[in-house]
Amino acid sequence: MELEFRLKKNQTIDKGLQEEINKEKTHWREVLLRIFSLVTTLAKQNLAFRGTNEKLGQINNGNFLSFIESFGDFDPVMREHIRRVKGGEIHYHYLSHTIQDELIVMLGSEVKSMIIKKIQEAKYFLVILDCTLDKSHKEQMSLIIRCVDVSMAKTQVEEFFVTFLEVADKSGEGLFELLCSTLVGLNLSIDDVRGQGYDNGSNMKGKHKGVQKRLLDINSRAFYTPCGCHSLNLALSDMAKSSSKAIAFFGIIQRIYCLFSSSSNRWELFKQMVGGLTLKSLSETRWESRVESVRAIRFQAPKIRDALDYLAENCDDPGARSDAEALTTSKTHGIGGFEFLFGMVIWYDLLFAVNAVSKIMQSEHIDIDNAIVQLKGLVSFLKNYRETGFEKAKAEAKIIAESMDIEPDFSRIIKRKKHFDEAVERDDESEMLSEEEKFKIDYFLRIVDQAIVSLQIRFEQFEEYEKTFGFLFDLHKLKSATDDSLKAKCINLESSLKHGANSDIDGYHLYLEIKILRNVLPSEIKKAVEVLDFLRRFEGHGYPNTWIAYRVMLTIPISAASAERSFPS
Structure with a gap:
């Protein structure tokens, strides 16, 4: 009875020893809690853990041990732990790279x-x-x-x-x-x-x-x-490769960047004389990012030409001096020609439009319906640009050319190539094709037409999905659709979600569910994901086919x- 009483009151003969054991348990729990927290933070921030050595108190011991030491400056638990490690009182300290790796694996799992x-x-x-x-x-x-x-x-x-x-x-x-x-x-x-x-x-x-x-x-x-x-990206790549003039244009852009970036002195000269937007290298994989490369020259061409002139006269490097002179004076291989300025305006307009759509399509929450709207808008812009963009770009290019004292026109006249099946008595005057007309046909129209064709071909799949799931995305169309149209679309969706003898949904039952659902959906619900929130109130009961159809539809990504x-x- 006395033993039972002492056990209940914690008054046994080993009371002091048990208190020390419990105190030690608490200490190690607190130490491990801090180590876990530090490992989580470093991993979440994608920071390196280790340095060139793994000893406390030494330089270059990495982020993990450095933060442990920092904790010890303010936290009594870690201060005591560090004292024990440095004093050799403990052998297992849970600070080695093995423990770090083990904790990372545990957290990752x-x-x-x-x-x-x-x-x-x-x-x-x-x-x-x-x-x-x-x-x-x-x-x-x-x-x-x-x-x-x-x-x-x-x-x-x-x-x-x-x-x-x-x-x-x-x-x-x-x-x-x-x-x-x-x-x-x-x-x-x-x-x-x-x-x-x-x-x-x-x-x-x-x-x-x-x-x-x-x-x-x-x-x-x-x-x-x-x-x-x-x-x-591929559509833009198709556009650039469709014309030799476009290939030459981007070659000039890259040459200007390489000329200034290959020397710290020339880069500093660029910042002093041009400032503002810095030059960007062309990317081989992210074509829409080339808008940044073109933008720096599009809005700073006169200042960049002045910087090139300065290099052509004062640079000590003969190769750089020659490159600068060629870039500033050549009408075909530099920025000294009206053709380059004209192409620069055209490419900036096109790249800016594509880049804007690309950013929207990279959004995590964009759906097929909105993506198709964006793509149709881009194609519509390109078609309109094809009709009116040439003259507008020409006017803007003239303004830039005049500010750079460049003659804003195409001076040469060339003979149009005669095809073998054309009439011999063709009027000589009609055979004459101006440089401006040739530029429009071989450059402007070619790249814009290539853009329209590439976009339409590459995004055919999205239009197919719109035919399959589109009626579920647009709630306005869903509510206004006729019964016959709605039934046909539901049956078509059943067929699309069928594999063998099994289908995710019953098309006819989906039709019956949506007929009821569209009359009870609150007016404030505008998005497909909000429909799922509404259906969750019924835990899938009452609208099981609709519940599945919306979940499947929202898994399809745009990017x-x-x-x-x-x-x-």
Whole structure:
């Protein structure tokens, strides 16, 4: 009875020892809590952990140990821990690189488990893949999964980075097998894939042996979506390659940048004489970013010409001096000609328009309906620019030319090439084609027509999806659609979401549900994701087909830019 009493009152003979044990437990819990917090912060900010050594109190011991030392200046728990480590009182201090790596893996595994749980709850998901070389020149692939997250209080369309994968076989078959094995390892069913988004590489998008074809063979509901931003890049690339004059134009832009950037003295001269917008190098992969390269010259051409003149007269480097003189005086290979200024205005207008649409399409929450509106607007702009842009660009180029004392016209007259089947008695005057007309036909019209054609071809897939899901995106059209039209679209959607004998929805029941739903939807609901929030009130009951249709629709992306952004810069 006395022992029982002492145990209840903590009055046993080893009371002092137990207090010391509990005190030590509390100390280590507090130490580990701070170490976990520091590891989380460094990982979240993408900061390096280690330096050239792993000892407290020494220079270059890395961010992790430096912050531990900083904690010790203010926090009594870490101050005591550091004292024990430095005094050799303890052997296990939990500050080594092994522990750091173990904690990173533990935290990463926990985050990944939470992400996979969200994806499993969402059921339907889309995979986004992109590949690049890492620092060790090994091909790595980023896996992004997009789904409708219904685990939060408010429904959200999320794109989760899942993992990096080392690629041994870059063929369509090799990438597809790697994707399948990864999904199996993550406990995700490939039958639940409702979309796939890649760049325009043949091993990814190939219609015969690419990843998209192999996935569609086993799951026809895995809708393929080309990356909208990458397609815009390729459209711009098509435009630039369609004309030799355009190729020469961008060559001049890059030569100007290289001339000033290759020397710190010349770069300083540029800042002193030009200031304002700095020169930018041309990017081979992000064509829409070239608007920044053109902008610096478009709005500072007179000052840049003055800086080039100064280099041509005063530069000590003979090569740079010759380049500067050629760039400032040549009418065909420099900024001294009206043709270059004319092309500069045209390209800036086109690049600015494409860049604006590209930025919108990189938004995480843009949907197919809005993307198509943006693309149609861009095509409409290009068609209008084709009719009126030449004269407007010519007027702007003349203003710039006059400020630079450049003759604002095309002086030479050339003979138009006669085709073999043309009449011999053709009037000689009609055979004469001015330089301005030739510039318009061979340069302006060629690149604008190429832009229109490329955009229409590359975005045909979005129009197909709009035909399939468009009636669900636009709630105004949904409410105003006739019963026959609505029924036909619901049946068509059932067919699109069918694989074998199974379909995600029943088209006729979807039609009946929407007929009721469109009459009870509150007027303040304007977006598709808000419809899901409304349906969640009924927990999927009453509108099960509508609930599934909207979730599948919102998994389809416009851009695969999130995969590219996942790579370290």
